[in-house]
Amino acid sequence: MTELLLLGASGLAREVLACVREEGQFDVVGVLDDDESRAGTDLDGAPILGPASLALRYPEARAVVCIGPGAGRERVVARLAGLGFPAHRFATVVDRSVRVPYCCDVGPGSILLGNVTLTAGITVGSHVVMMPGVTLTHDVVVEDFATLAAGVSLGGGVRIGRAAYLGMNSSVREARAVGAGSRVGMGAAVLVDVPDGETWAGVPARVLEPSAAAAGGGR
Numbered sequence: 001m002t003e004l005l006l007l008g009a010s011g012l013a014r015e016v017l018a019c020v021r022e023e024g025q026f027d028v029v030g031v032l033d034d035d036e037s038r039a040g041t042d043l044d045g046a047p048i049l050g051p052a053s054l055a056l057r058y059p060e061a062r063a064v065v066c067i068g069p070g071a072g073r074e075r076v077v078a079r080l081a082g083l084g085f086p087a088h089r090f091a092t093v094v095d096r097s098v099r100v101p102y103c104c105d106v107g108p109g110s111i112l113l114g115n116v117t118l119t120a121g122i123t124v125g126s127h128v129v130m131m132p133g134v135t136l137t138h139d140v141v142v143e144d145f146a147t148l149a150a151g152v153s154l155g156g157g158v159r160i161g162r163a164a165y166l167g168m169n170s171s172v173r174e175a176r177a178v179g180a181g182s183r184v185g186m187g188a189a190v191l192v193d194v195p196d197g198e199t200w201a202g203v204p205a206r207v208l209e210p211s212a213a214a215a216g217g218g219r
Contacts, residue, residue, distance in 0.1 A: 003060055004028050005032055009031050029058060032052045039051075056085060063090055070164070095115075097114050100112075107128065112124075112130045116133070122142075125144035127144055131152075137155055149168040150168050150169070151168050152166045153172075158173075161177070169187045170186060176190055177193045180197070181197045182196060189205055
């Protein structure tokens with residue numbers, strides 16, 4: 001059985017741990033986390049071994065980054081690359097309830113939790129996180145490090161930019177785009193393109209002023 005390291009002792013790591021234990025696809029070696037105070041403890045029975053750099057000590061193990069914010073996942077991946085951790089060792093975790101059709105592609109390091117739906121011609125980049133109940137219809141593109149919270153729905157031909165974040169139960173109309181690093185609030189309905197780096201919320205969704213965006217939440 002393939003060994004697996006979880007990077008980040010987070011709520012997402014607990015969800016991934018539950019998923020892979022049920023699947024029996026991986027043998028979880030342990031969790032790596034940079035918080036020194038957590039070393040020697042455990043996360044739902046999986047030992048917390050030490051900082052992320054210890055991944056290099058497990059040459060046979062695959063790894064998945066379990067950090068909620070996409071920018072945080074990107075920093076960890078870049079740091080490990082700088083230490084010589086090869087990209088091909090990142091594992092893709094897909095819950096058994098998820099069907100990935102032959103015409104769809106999911107990149108390495110991505111996490112698709114329970115009841116994510118992919119229809120046709122969908123491209124999911126690397127280190128993408130999709131929480132339970134996400135729906136992607138035909139020809140959607142989700143770029144690297146994006147995060148889709150539970151219940152997100154994307155119409156056909158939607159493009160989600162690098163490290164964008166879509167809050168719970170938000171939706172994007174067909175043929176629209178959410179720019180890189182942008183954030184969409186919970187329950188928002190996106191009817192027009194969202195530019196890079198902006199925060200939008202509401203029905204229909206509109207850009208928030210910087211002060212309002214700073215007060216908002218997110219994983």
